[in-house]
Amino acid sequence: MATMNMIQALNSAMDIALRRDPNTLILGEDVGYFGGVFRCTAGLQEKHGLHRVFDTPISEGGIVAVAIGMGVAGLRPIVEIQFADYVYPAVDQLVSELARLRYRSGGEYWAPLTVRMPCGGGIRGGQTHSQSPEGIFTHVCGLKTVIPSNPYDAKGMLISAIEDDDPVIFLEPKRLYNGPFDGDPNKPAVSWEKSPQGEVPEEHYTVPLGKAEIVRPGLAATVVTYGTMVHVAKAAAEHANIDAEIIDLRSLVPLDIDTLVESVKRTGRVVVVHEATRTSGFGAELSAQIQEHCFWHLEAPIERVTGWDTPYPHAFEWDYFPSQKRIVDALKRTLGV
Amino acid sequence: METVPEQTRLHIPIPSSRPGEQPDFSDIEVPNAGSAERPDEGVDPREIPELASTLIRVLNKKHEAVGPWAMDIPVDTLRRGLRYMLTVRVYDDRMFQLQRQGKLSFYMKSTGEEAVSVAAALALRSGDMFFPSYRQQGLLIARDRSLVDMMSHCLSNSRDSAKGRQMPVMYTWKEGNFFSISGNLGTQLPQAVGWAMGAAYKNQDHVAAGWVGDGTTAEGDFHYALTFASVYQAPVIMNVVNNQWAISSYQGVAGGEHATFAERGLGYGLPALRVDGNDFLAVYAATQWAAKRARQLDGPTLIEHFTYRVEAHSSSDDPSQYRPLSEASEWPLGDPIERLKNHLINLGEWSEEQHQELYQETVEKIRAAYAEAESYGTLTDGPRLSRSTMFEDVYKEPLPHLQRQRAQMLED
Numbered sequence: 001m002a003t004m005n006m007i008q009a010l011n012s013a014m015d016i017a018l019r020r021d022p023n024t025l026i027l028g029e030d031v032g033y034f035g036g037v038f039r040c041t042a043g044l045q046e047k048h049g050l051h052r053v054f055d056t057p058i059s060e061g062g063i064v065a066v067a068i069g070m071g072v073a074g075l076r077p078i079v080e081i082q083f084a085d086y087v088y089p090a091v092d093q094l095v096s097e098l099a100r101l102r103y104r105s106g107g108e109y110w111a112p113l114t115v116r117m118p119c120g121g122g123i124r125g126g127q128t129h130s131q132s133p134e135g136i137f138t139h140v141c142g143l144k145t146v147i148p149s150n151p152y153d154a155k156g157m158l159i160s161a162i163e164d165d166d167p168v169i170f171l172e173p174k175r176l177y178n179g180p181f182d183g184d185p186n187k188p189a190v191s192w193e194k195s196p197q198g199e200v201p202e203e204h205y206t207v208p209l210g211k212a213e214i215v216r217p218g219l220a221a222t223v224v225t226y227g228t229m230v231h232v233a234k235a236a237a238e239h240a241n242i243d244a245e246i247i248d249l250r251s252l253v254p255l256d257i258d259t260l261v262e263s264v265k266r267t268g269r270v271v272v273v274h275e276a277t278r279t280s281g282f283g284a285e286l287s288a289q290i291q292e293h294c295f296w297h298l299e300a301p302i303e304r305v306t307g308w309d310t311p312y313p314h315a316f317e318w319d320y321f322p323s324q325k326r327i328v329d330a331l332k333r334t335l336g337v
Numbered sequence: 338m339e340t341v342p343e344q345t346r347l348h349i350p351i352p353s354s355r356p357g358e359q360p361d362f363s364d365i366e367v368p369n370a371g372s373a374e375r376p377d378e379g380v381d382p383r384e385i386p387e388l389a390s391t392l393i394r395v396l397n398k399k400h401e402a403v404g405p406w407a408m409d410i411p412v413d414t415l416r417r418g419l420r421y422m423l424t425v426r427v428y429d430d431r432m433f434q435l436q437r438q439g440k441l442s443f444y445m446k447s448t449g450e451e452a453v454s455v456a457a458a459l460a461l462r463s464g465d466m467f468f469p470s471y472r473q474q475g476l477l478i479a480r481d482r483s484l485v486d487m488m489s490h491c492l493s494n495s496r497d498s499a500k501g502r503q504m505p506v507m508y509t510w511k512e513g514n515f516f517s518i519s520g521n522l523g524t525q526l527p528q529a530v531g532w533a534m535g536a537a538y539k540n541q542d543h544v545a546a547g548w549v550g551d552g553t554t555a556e557g558d559f560h561y562a563l564t565f566a567s568v569y570q571a572p573v574i575m576n577v578v579n580n581q582w583a584i585s586s587y588q589g590v591a592g593g594e595h596a597t598f599a600e601r602g603l604g605y606g607l608p609a610l611r612v613d614g615n616d617f618l619a620v621y622a623a624t625q626w627a628a629k630r631a632r633q634l635d636g637p638t639l640i641e642h643f644t645y646r647v648e649a650h651s652s653s654d655d656p657s658q659y660r661p662l663s664e665a666s667e668w669p670l671g672d673p674i675e676r677l678k679n680h681l682i683n684l685g686e687w688s689e690e691q692h693q694e695l696y697q698e699t700v701e702k703i704r705a706a707y708a709e710a711e712s713y714g715t716l717t718d719g720p721r722l723s724r725s726t727m728f729e730d731v732y733k734e735p736l737p738h739l740q741r742q743r744a745q746m747l748e749d
């Protein structure tokens with residue numbers, strides 16, 4: 001075991017993947033010599049070779065397109081998109097090509113890409129460094145979409161994603177790179193060192209894609225969330241002394257519906273929390289599935305706490321970011337207190 | 338298991354030097370000032386491919402303006418250019434310092450690249466429309482935008498014209514025909530082409546000018562711009578600011594190893610000029626040439642400005658991680674401010690004493706502007722606009738669901 005922050009955990013996962021499989025390679029903007037603007041690939045080029053970890057032109061559509069071609073040629077590319085906010089030029093390649101290649105070729109061709117991208121706000125990044133576009137990808141059949149919330153999961157899930165023969169969109173909540181974050185920007189930053197989830201095995205292990213985790217058991221209500229909001233929701237329940245069960249989905253597609261249903265049948269009350277905008281966000285899918293499976297067990301309407309339906313505003317970041325208070329208010333509404 | 342190949346047939350571009358090594362600019366050919374031909378503005382682009390490969394330079398080692406691109410620029414314009422460039426530099430230094438003190442969340446300097454925007458702004462008319470990237474603050478300053486307003490934007494305060502919605506340096510200034518900057522690279526170059534198509538459609542003689550970095554030429558949007566500009570012969574000037582670096586990636590990663598960025602234009606049938614971007618007079622002359630061509634409806638021009646990013650990419654960057662720190666001082670094309678200053682001194686129109694005085698004045702001007710800007714608030718201490726404004730401008734009128742969300746937020 002070692003203590004790692006999320007950046008080191010991701011780096012370790014890629015290091016192992018590069019060591020174990022000569023067909024694995026990493027490409028993206030500034031990932032090579034420099035090691036990425038968030039340092040996730042630091043040292044990997046030097047260790048594994050120029051041709052295994054290299055810088056690309058600034059062309060997200062081009063990056064994903066060539067990675068698809070490399071995948072078809074038998075390689076296993078790991079793509080870094082510098083910020084999720086910059087993935088849009090690649091959307092055609094992801095949606096029309098990568099996601100459907102296996103289907104349209106009758107199973108003859110596929111490309112086992114892992115497309116990593118930092119997402120989410122809380123870093124004063126304004127509208128072009130803060131977005132949470134997971135709902136765009138979960139809407140596309142043929143893509144898996146996952147989002148870890150701590151170093152242990154980040155490493156295990158990234159190894160799973162890389163070894164997966166299907167394309168995986170791997171979202172990394174950048175506010176969690178250096179430590180857990182409970183939603184209060186005025187508190188001093190906490191590092192992963194103090195958290196059990198910062199204990200990460202140095203060797204190969206996997207965390208399966210499609211398994212949610214109950215991070216806090218409870219009986220009064222179920223909070224369904226993922227990414228940065230896992231930590232905010234947990235702190236909210238603790239501070240308000242509400243016996244809420246907190247579920248970290250970890251993987252959105254595939255979705256661990258069994259864990260959700262089992263919890264909601266026990267609690268009868270649900271709050272869905274995500275940082276992404278509300279309308280057509282993944283929370284809408286979660287609400288729909290929960291009522292399909294648990295309608296007769298629900299004691300109150302399903303609540304959603306989300307980012308507002310506006311671009312992420314620089315100066316009003318903390319009015320935008322779903323706060324502990326908003327989560328507690330939603331919990332109280334669903335509890336009728 | 339297969340073994341990892343030690344050697345590979347895959348070509349990976351690598352820069353001439355890395356930290357710990359001697360900077361090496363031996364690949365860069367610097368033609369003599371005055372050596373490039375200056376064709377008539379109506380020239381058929383097929384006749385001037387060499388202008389995409391050479392460097393148009395006007396100022397020689399003796400600080401004289403020489404050759405066919407040495408235009409008759411009024412001395413007053415040169416002095417204004419010098420003053421604006423100096424203002425940009427001092428402004429950048431001060432704002433960067435303030436970022437380090439925690440007053441700004443972020444900042445990007447344009448040190449060493451001041452001529453690229455200041456000379457262009459002075460060569461164009463006030464009705465011409467700018468579609469800049471984040472490193473053309475010189476355009477605002479050369480169009481006399483209030484420094485207090487620029488700083489107020491960077492502070493996201495109560496006077497910020499972007500209403501606190503954008504990170505610092507993502508300016509917007511409609512009154513000055515300066516388009517709202519996007520953080521997404523390249524997206525605005527084809528929009529500049531569209532604006533120019535609009536001007537032609539309306540029979541106006543305005544010109545649009547857009548700027549992208551060397552790294553950004555790899556985006557599809559750059560190629561959309563060249564295609565549409567060529568197809569519709571739009572009155573647009575497309576500027577590539579080749580400052581050698583895109584964060585940590587040298588220009589070879591954008592394809593600069595095998596052709597110049599100006600040469601991209603040739604395949605699209607565009608006239609393409611490669612210009613010494615640290616030579617104020619050359620940038621001015623090339624822009625004027627392209628503007629005349631556009632105004633007389635002879636079509637678009639692609640200009641590569643060959644320059645060097647002297648400072649970090651942004652306040653979040655540390656260039657000592659990926660390039661030798663002494664690179665900047667060894668850059669073969671010098672400093673744009675020094676070069677224009679020396680030219681003016683050579684003309685007998687300026688002196689070291691006047692320059693020192695101007696520098697002190699500029700520092701004072703920036704200090705005073707900041708004191709005023711801060712009185713309108715800072716990101717951390719306010720005053721800011723009311724938070725309910727964040728629901729405005731998503732649509733022309735807030736839709737009902739946004740009104741509900743706003744009410745919900747204000748209840749908290």
Ligand SMILES: Cc1ncc(C[n+]2csc(CCOP(=O)(O)OP(=O)(O)O)c2C)c(N)n1
Pocket residue numbers: 029058060082086089472520521522549550551552553554578580582583584646650
């Ligand atoms: C679509 C998109 N991809 C990536 C980025 C991240 N990014 C911001 S600036 C930059 C480098 C741009 O380099 P260049 O075009 O040479 O301009 P310079 O910064 O040198 O002025 C990158 C990769 C972005 N802003 N937008």
Ligand SMILES: [Mg+2]
Pocket residue numbers: 550551552578579580581582583584646
């Ligand atoms: Mg550049």
